[in-house]
Amino acid sequence: MSLWKMAASNFKRSMREYFALIVALAFAVFVFFNFQNMVYSESMKVLQNMRKDYIDTVIEAASIVFGIFVFFFIWYATNVFLNQRKKEIGIYTFLGLDNMKIGKLYAIEATCIALASVGLGIVTGIGFSKLFQMAVLKLSDISVNVEFSFSIPAILITAGLFFLFFGIMIGKGYVSIVRSSVRELLFSAREAEMKREHPFVKGGKIVLGVGILGSGYFCAMKTGGINSLQYALAAVILVIAGTYFLFSGVIPLLIRRLTKNKHFLYQKQRTLWVNQLSYRIKKNYRTYAMVTILMICSVTVLAMAIAMKSRYENVVHFRQTYTYQINSIDPLNEEEIAEGISQENEIVYDNKIPYLVLDEYGVVPYSAVKEAANRADLAFPYEELKEDEAIQLSHIIFLSLNLTQDESVRIGETQYQILNKDETAYLGTLQEQVDFYMINDTVYDNLKLNNTEWYLYNYKIKDATNAEASRPYLDTLVNEQDGMHRTGYSVALPENKEETWCKIFYALCIFMFATLILASASIIFMKLNNDAWADKEQYETLKKIGIAKTNLAKSIKWEICFAYYCPFVLMVITSWFSVKALGNVMKQNLIFVNIVSTAVIFALFTLICIESVHVFRKKVL
Amino acid sequence: MEKIMEVRNLRKSFGKKEYETLVLKDVSLEISKGDFIAVMGPSGAGKTTLLNLLSTLDKPSSGQLILDGEDITKVDNKRLSAIRRDKIGFIFQDYNLLDGMTLQDNIALPLSLNGVKGKVVLEKVQKMADLFDLNAHLLKYPYQLSGGQKQRGASARALITEPKILFADEPTGALDSKSSKDLLKSFLSANEMGKATILMVTHDAYTASYAKQVYFLADGQIQCRLHQKGSPKEFYEEILNLLASMGGERA
Numbered sequence: 001m002s003l004w005k006m007a008a009s010n011f012k013r014s015m016r017e018y019f020a021l022i023v024a025l026a027f028a029v030f031v032f033f034n035f036q037n038m039v040y041s042e043s044m045k046v047l048q049n050m051r052k053d054y055i056d057t058v059i060e061a062a063s064i065v066f067g068i069f070v071f072f073f074i075w076y077a078t079n080v081f082l083n084q085r086k087k088e089i090g091i092y093t094f095l096g097l098d099n100m101k102i103g104k105l106y107a108i109e110a111t112c113i114a115l116a117s118v119g120l121g122i123v124t125g126i127g128f129s130k131l132f133q134m135a136v137l138k139l140s141d142i143s144v145n146v147e148f149s150f151s152i153p154a155i156l157i158t159a160g161l162f163f164l165f166f167g168i169m170i171g172k173g174y175v176s177i178v179r180s181s182v183r184e185l186l187f188s189a190r191e192a193e194m195k196r197e198h199p200f201v202k203g204g205k206i207v208l209g210v211g212i213l214g215s216g217y218f219c220a221m222k223t224g225g226i227n228s229l230q231y232a233l234a235a236v237i238l239v240i241a242g243t244y245f246l247f248s249g250v251i252p253l254l255i256r257r258l259t260k261n262k263h264f265l266y267q268k269q270r271t272l273w274v275n276q277l278s279y280r281i282k283k284n285y286r287t288y289a290m291v292t293i294l295m296i297c298s299v300t301v302l303a304m305a306i307a308m309k310s311r312y313e314n315v316v317h318f319r320q321t322y323t324y325q326i327n328s329i330d331p332l333n334e335e336e337i338a339e340g341i342s343q344e345n346e347i348v349y350d351n352k353i354p355y356l357v358l359d360e361y362g363v364v365p366y367s368a369v370k371e372a373a374n375r376a377d378l379a380f381p382y383e384e385l386k387e388d389e390a391i392q393l394s395h396i397i398f399l400s401l402n403l404t405q406d407e408s409v410r411i412g413e414t415q416y417q418i419l420n421k422d423e424t425a426y427l428g429t430l431q432e433q434v435d436f437y438m439i440n441d442t443v444y445d446n447l448k449l450n451n452t453e454w455y456l457y458n459y460k461i462k463d464a465t466n467a468e469a470s471r472p473y474l475d476t477l478v479n480e481q482d483g484m485h486r487t488g489y490s491v492a493l494p495e496n497k498e499e500t501w502c503k504i505f506y507a508l509c510i511f512m513f514a515t516l517i518l519a520s521a522s523i524i525f526m527k528l529n530n531d532a533w534a535d536k537e538q539y540e541t542l543k544k545i546g547i548a549k550t551n552l553a554k555s556i557k558w559e560i561c562f563a564y565y566c567p568f569v570l571m572v573i574t575s576w577f578s579v580k581a582l583g584n585v586m587k588q589n590l591i592f593v594n595i596v597s598t599a600v601i602f603a604l605f606t607l608i609c610i611e612s613v614h615v616f617r618k619k620v621l
Numbered sequence: 622m623e624k625i626m627e628v629r630n631l632r633k634s635f636g637k638k639e640y641e642t643l644v645l646k647d648v649s650l651e652i653s654k655g656d657f658i659a660v661m662g663p664s665g666a667g668k669t670t671l672l673n674l675l676s677t678l679d680k681p682s683s684g685q686l687i688l689d690g691e692d693i694t695k696v697d698n699k700r701l702s703a704i705r706r707d708k709i710g711f712i713f714q715d716y717n718l719l720d721g722m723t724l725q726d727n728i729a730l731p732l733s734l735n736g737v738k739g740k741v742v743l744e745k746v747q748k749m750a751d752l753f754d755l756n757a758h759l760l761k762y763p764y765q766l767s768g769g770q771k772q773r774g775a776s777a778r779a780l781i782t783e784p785k786i787l788f789a790d791e792p793t794g795a796l797d798s799k800s801s802k803d804l805l806k807s808f809l810s811a812n813e814m815g816k817a818t819i820l821m822v823t824h825d826a827y828t829a830s831y832a833k834q835v836y837f838l839a840d841g842q843i844q845c846r847l848h849q850k851g852s853p854k855e856f857y858e859e860i861l862n863l864l865a866s867m868g869g870e871r872a
Binding site for chain 2: 269543
């Protein structure tokens with residue numbers, strides 16, 4: 001039989017074993033292809049007038065992040081495959097095959113898996129591309145008609161990238177087999193589980209794990225100030241490193257401690273599953289660490305998406321506070337203007353605020369802002385200001401962290417102490433153009449004596465989509481003398497297409513969250529399938545020596561629950577810090593996002609855990 | 622003597638119709654409390670099949686197997702599992718200790734999984750360790766033990782539940798002569814001091830000479846039985862002579 005025939009028949013025979021592996025890899029191909037298809041697909045050209053260049057950049061950035069994940073995922077999957085096959089292909093050496101031939105056999109089988117998963121992923125990707133695009137646009141709240149289309153470049157990029165990654169990993173596996181001895185092929189997995197570490201290395205890992213993770217949490221808590229970005233970056237690196245050391249040091253130590261406490265161990269099914277965990281953790285800690293980090297990333301990505309969406313909505317809300325703003329150096333009759341607007345539109349509220357422009361700053365009197373806020377139903381939590389006090393009236397900048405806050409400001413001859421920086425649109429979009437400060441009424445009146453006063457008339461209409469209808473009337477108010485506008489106006493249109501890309505970003509983050517979580521769960525699922533395969537013989541023995549199936553079934557349940565819920569618990573703790581840090585940076589309370597995403601992951605993990613228990617029991621009992 | 626097991630007209634065949642092979646033909650025997658029986662015979666005689674049937678790992682084609690007054694050929698799988706747990710101990714040729722736990726935990730496993738209190742389990746493990754001379758190795762993992770230590774460990778695990786009967790399938794098959802001797806001495810102690818009832822299958826005359834009775838199985842039937850009367854050495858010679866006269870294997 002030729003190597004090709006042998007590999008093909010092995011692959012066919014082991015299809016059931018590899019099914020989970022192929023499906024998980026095909027899913028990764030599916031998502032990556034759809035990301036690419038969104039960039040190249042004809043149907044998405046409708047977004048051209050919504051800054052498609054930005055959207056493409058966002059998708060490409062998401063693809064790169066996803067590509068990095070895919071690289072590690074393929075690395076893991078091919079390692080699982082290699083370990084599953086090692087013992088069997090080791091036996092081939094007894095049949096007279098040399099390492100080169102065994103290596104080739106492995107490479108051919110792994111290539112079959114690569115072809116099957118890339119093929120399956122792209123075909124399903126094409127099949128579901130319209131649905132995927134519709135789902136992204138629906139989540140983005142963008143209504144355009146999507147036609148069924150797929151692009152050849154997207155197929156080529158996806159296939160090229162995956163084959164490149166598979167090529168690297170298969171080559172790595174091939175070299176590892178060629179360099180191995182028969183003994184290593186037959187016993188390598190078992191030896192790795194049994195090899196004992198030097199106490200110094202063990203102790204080092206424990207100290208590093210606790211220390212690094214603790215420092216990561218500390219950095220996460222320190223975000224929010226001027227050094228937020230540095231702290232956030234440090235927190236990310238430290239948490240990833242800390243999680244790795246925690247699973248390689250502290251958690252194995254705790255489990256070992258449990259195995260030594262015989263009064264705890266010799267209860268229920270613990271002798272079996274706690275020992276099993278202790279035995280396996282050495283081989284599996286990288287998987288647990290990877291899954292935990294993936295989950296932390298997914299929750300943080302989701303929190304970021306929601307924070308960005310909320311910020312975008314705040315920007316829109318800020319700009320929509322008033323539909324029309326009339327700015328004049330001469331006092332106007334606001335009731336007359338209201339009447340003019342009312343001819344075409346129903347007014348919900350209106351107000352008027354006088355202001356002064358001093359140097360590069362604008363100042364407004366406390367009482368006028370309070371009155372305006374009251375009329376526009378805006379929150380106004382301030383007490384009467386003292387003479388040297390001011391409130392900065394700022395605005396939301398979509399892509400700025402804006403972490404600094406000045407403590408005082410010099411306007412004209414006076415130094416004011418800044419009590420707060422407020423992003424409520426009391427003066428509407430005027431706050432985006434000039435730095436405004438709300439000051440004491442008497443101080444304002446004194447300043448008014450030597451400066452020109454301006455008047456801002458604001459109107460909010462009921463139907464913003466009809467805003468253009470009042471434009472002819474507003475044009476009649478415009479007063480231009482000697483090239484200078486004495487009276488001018490602005491209209492806030494309902495949607496700013498320029499920033500639609502951030503909605504796509506939001507939708508992609510949701511997909512990323514779902515993908516990373518599914519990937520985490522499928523990695524654990526694959527790991528457990530691998531364990532079940534290795535444990536089959538052991539469970540046969542246990543049945544023969546009379547251990548009741550119910551006891552074995554319970555032990556399996558506990559062992560599998562640990563595999564899912566240990567990374568989950570660590571993710572819950574760590575994501576609380578990461579989301580808190582993100583909330584500090586984005587100046588938002590994201591605790592709700594944290595709770596919801598944790599609940600979603602818990603529900604998904606529970607479902608997959610139940611299925612895992614079922615599959616494991618079916619395999620070994 | 623209290624009767625532990627009664628085997629009546631036990632038959633076992635494999636395959637169907639023209640491909641049917643009768644491996645055991647109407648085997649009958651009785652095992653009483655404190656017996657130490659070795660079953661010998663050439664390859665293909667049906668030794669392992671008999672052991673698998675007696676230990677409930679396989680079902681006979683016909684016949685009765687009465688263990689502790691209960692016909693175990695007529696009980697369901699759940700009851701069989703309970704019988705294996707409570708009344709039967711089993712030792713394998715290749716030890717089958719669990720790699721992931723210490724020898725102490727391996728020995729404790731059947732009791733701890735059956736809900737026996739930790740303190741009692743520890744006491745019983747200690748007793749077994751004394752009996753099988755394993756005190757120095759309790760905290761070691763199987764990969765740190767020699768074949769003999771592993772097999773003594775497996776025997777301790779099989780006996781810790783104080784089964785009505787212990788079945789051993791070629792227990793010395795993978796051991797050197799020194800380890801075999803140590804293990805057989807432990808069996809003897811368990812049989813004499815603890816009154817453990819043992820039935821082991823072996824093709825080795827020296828191993829069989831430690832038993833009190835030796836049954837010779839050939840062509841699916843018990844051809845003859847030997848009872849130990851003199852010293853183990855004399856019994857060994859007697860077995861060898863019988864094997865020679867039957868044209869069987871010599872160790």
